[in-house]
Amino acid sequence: MSLKTYITRLSLIAFLLVNILSLTSINSAYSQAAELPTEEAAISEGQTLFKNNCMQCHAVHEVVVGPALKNVYERREIPWLINFIKNSQKVIASGDEYAVNLYNEYGKAVMPAHDFLEDKQILNILGYIKQQTDNPPVEETATTAGGEGAPAGGGGIPQEYLYLIIAGFVIVLVLILVVLSMIITVLTKFVNNKEDLEEADKEYVNQTFNLNKFVRSNGFLFFIIFLFTIIVVKNVVDGLYTVGVQQGYQPTQPIAFSHELHAGQYEIECQYCHTGVMISKSANIPSANICMNCHSAIKTESKQIAKIYAAIDYDPETGEYGDNTKPIEWIRVHNLPDLAYFNHSQHVNVGQIECQTCHGPIEEMAVVKQWNTLTMGWCINCHRETQVQTKGNDYYNDLVKAHDGGELKVVDIGGLECSKCHY
Ligand code: HEC
Ligand code: HEC
Ligand code: HEC
Ligand code: HEC
Ligand code: HEC
Ligand code: HEC
Numbered sequence: 001m002s003l004k005t006y007i008t009r010l011s012l013i014a015f016l017l018v019n020i021l022s023l024t025s026i027n028s029a030y031s032q033a034a035e036l037p038t039e040e041a042a043i044s045e046g047q048t049l050f051k052n053n054c055m056q057c058h059a060v061h062e063v064v065v066g067p068a069l070k071n072v073y074e075r076r077e078i079p080w081l082i083n084f085i086k087n088s089q090k091v092i093a094s095g096d097e098y099a100v101n102l103y104n105e106y107g108k109a110v111m112p113a114h115d116f117l118e119d120k121q122i123l124n125i126l127g128y129i130k131q132q133t134d135n136p137p138v139e140e141t142a143t144t145a146g147g148e149g150a151p152a153g154g155g156g157i158p159q160e161y162l163y164l165i166i167a168g169f170v171i172v173l174v175l176i177l178v179v180l181s182m183i184i185t186v187l188t189k190f191v192n193n194k195e196d197l198e199e200a201d202k203e204y205v206n207q208t209f210n211l212n213k214f215v216r217s218n219g220f221l222f223f224i225i226f227l228f229t230i231i232v233v234k235n236v237v238d239g240l241y242t243v244g245v246q247q248g249y250q251p252t253q254p255i256a257f258s259h260e261l262h263a264g265q266y267e268i269e270c271q272y273c274h275t276g277v278m279i280s281k282s283a284n285i286p287s288a289n290i291c292m293n294c295h296s297a298i299k300t301e302s303k304q305i306a307k308i309y310a311a312i313d314y315d316p317e318t319g320e321y322g323d324n325t326k327p328i329e330w331i332r333v334h335n336l337p338d339l340a341y342f343n344h345s346q347h348v349n350v351g352q353i354e355c356q357t358c359h360g361p362i363e364e365m366a367v368v369k370q371w372n373t374l375t376m377g378w379c380i381n382c383h384r385e386t387q388v389q390t391k392g393n394d395y396y397n398d399l400v401k402a403h404d405g406g407e408l409k410v411v412d413i414g415g416l417e418c419s420k421c422h423y
Helices: 005-030 040-053 078-087 088-093 097-105 119-134 140-146 160-191 199-205 211-218 218-241 259-265 288-295 303-312 344-350 355-359 376-385 396-401
Strands: none
Touching: 078 088, 078 119, 088 097, 119 259, 160 199, 211 218, 288 303
């Protein structure tokens, strides 16, 4: 194959790719209600309004107290929706058939009036619902794969932009190829037309690109071996440094409990569940009773919640408890070896260190992952660098005096002594 035909075929393939890509993004753009806002600011206002006014009863993809709102802008006209959301009882009282049926279907549950919302705000809520409809949350099984992978709506680069960016790159690539092949054509013609060309030069000009020869060339072989060696060496060295280090460990838990949902979206305090964190060595994993404070009423039909019921032998139909209980077998994520002593209250309560400093952005994790290395070096480094919080802590008064009121780091109170961390 000559270099020229090679290039022509490449451009053809690239051209097809561009077409396929643009088709997919156009398709998804057509299936949407056009009037709803799509700007980020509007969507995020819609999200806040939805959280504050609607979320106790509605979710986008599931029935809660009211219907799932997915696609609702396709079920009804926008003006109808605005009226209904502002005052659903008025629409029902007017005898609107759809509204009356829905009302009966949902056991005559009354949706409160929201006449304090402006039309524009309602459009923003609907815009947010549309955005959520178009970007459904990842399936439970899929969330375990990446952890911080595609979040449920919002954040990150939307899929369509990614397509556009890729398409842009491909187009640029094609243009470069076309220009290059044009240059080659012109040059070849020009050189061939020169009469005083020697046979060897002629051969050189009209040579074809030989992939076979290229792959077998010494240079190529050397390059591959070099690359391979580097990768192997890097892996071995990394491996040696991380023997016994579980950073990034992210086991799949028996119940798809999500911190992103509970601690992030619903802003439940960490201490509400991890009851020991301020007062004892261990933070504690909550018992099923704590879950039941909410889940005796919330999401009672969910398969995941059914696992909580099974663990405490609770019958959601009758509300009765049996005695066939068995603990939920949460898989431990963070685990220091027995030889080391770590105390939560000392760090969180006395040291006033945020959970996130050590555990990372837990409130964004659908599945908990070990964020830090938890090696001795990690503990020691922090003790060397971190100030002790002495203000308002009488225990430290004398020590602060002894240090002339100067700064007091953990190392100064004995934070590097072996016996403090080792039994
Ligand atoms: C206290 C619970 C509650 C709250 C809060 C609530 N809704 Fe509803 N919503 C319902 C119920 C129940 C229905 C079903 C109709 C009925 O029973 O009146 C419903 C129906 C709807 C429908 C019609 C759905 C369909 O399938 O056609 C829309 C749209 C809707 N709600 C939007 C909202 C929006 C937007 C908010 C927040 C501004 C909101 N709702 C707040 C309970 C609620
Ligand atoms: C609604 C209850 C609840 C809330 C609120 C909550 N957690 Fe958890 N947390 C759990 C449960 C249940 C587990 C065990 C299952 C798991 O690992 O996902 C857990 C596990 C963890 C783990 C891993 C424990 C291990 O096995 O090593 C850490 C770290 C953690 N939570 C930190 C936090 C932080 C930080 C917050 C606040 C931002 C928080 N949690 C809020 C219930 C909760
Ligand atoms: C303070 C209230 C509260 C507590 C306590 C609580 N949850 Fe939740 N949980 C919620 C809310 C609200 C939702 C979201 C419901 C929705 O999406 O409509 C939820 C959703 C869930 C879901 C997702 C269910 C599904 O099918 O989508 C799981 C699983 C879950 N919780 C497990 C737990 C576990 C396990 C505990 C105890 C460690 C717990 N929750 C404690 C309020 C709570
Ligand atoms: C100074 C670092 C640090 C801070 C701050 C911290 N943790 Fe931990 N956490 C750890 C270490 C280290 C472990 C492993 C402990 C072990 O294996 O003995 C751990 C373990 C846990 C566990 C597993 C159960 C347990 O008690 O061993 C939970 C849950 C947890 N942390 C929650 C929290 C919460 C919630 C906060 C904030 C209120 C917090 N942590 C703050 C370092 C920290
Ligand atoms: C983010 C910083 C940070 C990390 C990481 C950290 N610590 Fe600490 N640690 C502190 C601070 C701050 C104090 C001082 C608390 C106080 O005022 O008593 C402290 C105090 C201690 C003390 C008491 C020291 C004394 O002399 O009273 C022990 C023991 C301890 N840490 C163990 C550990 C272990 C074990 C680890 C690692 C698994 C660890 N720490 C990781 C910040 C950290
Ligand atoms: C701030 C807390 C802290 C202090 C101070 C500390 N260690 Fe450690 N050490 C740890 C932790 C945590 C581990 C476990 C690290 C891991 O699992 O990778 C550890 C691990 C070790 C290990 C490795 C054990 C093994 O199985 O690999 C040895 C040995 C050790 N420490 C000795 C010491 C000596 C000696 C001192 C005093 C000079 C000391 N440590 C001071 C926290 C501390």
